[in-house]
Amino acid sequence: xxxxxxxxxxxxxxxxxxxxxxxxxxxxxxxxxxxxxxxxxxxxxxxxxxxxxxxxxxxxxxxxxxxxxxxxxxxxxxxxxxxxxxxxxxxxxxxxxxxxxxxxxxxxxxxxxxxxxxxxxxxxxxxxxxxxxxxxxxxxxxxxxxxxxxxxxxxxxxxxxxxxxxxxxxxxxxxxxxxxxxxxxxxxxxxxxxxxxxx
Numbered sequence: 323x324x325x326x327x328x329x330x331x332x333x334x335x336x337x338x339x340x341x342x343x344x345x346x347x348x349x350x351x352x353x354x355x356x357x358x359x360x361x362x363x364x365x366x367x368x369x370x371x372x373x374x375x376x377x378x379x380x381x382x383x384x385x386x387x388x389x390x391x392x393x394x395x396x397x398x399x400x401x402x403x404x405x406x407x408x409x410x411x412x413x414x415x416x417x418x419x420x421x422x423x424x425x426x427x428x429x430x431x432x433x434x435x436x437x438x439x440x441x442x443x444x445x446x447x448x449x450x451x452x453x454x455x456x457x458x459x460x461x462x463x464x465x466x467x468x469x470x471x472x473x474x475x476x477x478x479x480x481x482x483x484x485x486x487x488x489x490x491x492x493x494x495x496x497x498x499x500x501x502x503x504x505x506x507x508x509x510x511x512x513x514x515x516x517x518x519x520x521x
Contacts, residue, residue, distance in 0.1 A: 360426040368464035372436045378403055379440055385466035387458045394475045397468045404440045408518035409491040413444045413476045416457035420503040421486045425461045431510045432464040443467030446476030490517035
């Protein structure tokens with residue numbers, strides 16, 4: 323009798339595990355479908371949506387989709403000018419499939435929240451700068467990215483050699499690091515509000 327109960331319990335546990343995994347995969351698929359339906363925005367549309375932003379944020383919008391010089395000096399100087407503003411930094415690469423998958427999510431979130439939140443990118447470990455520029459031309463953002471071919475800047479900022487990684491800074495400079503792809507605009511915007519705006 324005890325063996326039979328143990329067997330039934332094991333089978334029940336296995337079925338519950340399979341059901342849970344299936345439901346999680348289904349939820350992930352439905353989240354990822356959100357980004358497929360996001361319309362692609364042009365740089366002109368983004369800038370038009372972000373008019374009358376505060377000067378430090380307007381300076382970012384003026385450099386929409388640009389790939390700025392490499393080195394930590396420029397990025398750290400930019401972060402000083404943004405002190406007191408919430409900041410979101412996304413580390414990506416043009417060859418990184420998961421990074422490509424979330425680009426539309428970041429494009430829309432940066433327009434929706436760009437009047438109060440500074441968005442920046444780090445293009446890490448892209449060996450050929452022109453490939454990254456071509457990628458940005460076809461996947462525009464409302465903010466600039468810093469070119470980081472060695473990966474050192476991206477690793478110093480995110481504490482990780484993997485991609486994509488997103489770092490959130492609140493107004494006091496406290497940071498939260500999230501590794502992995504953002505499957506939906508709703509999830510990214512919720513995290514921006516939680517880690518950069520509400521902290």
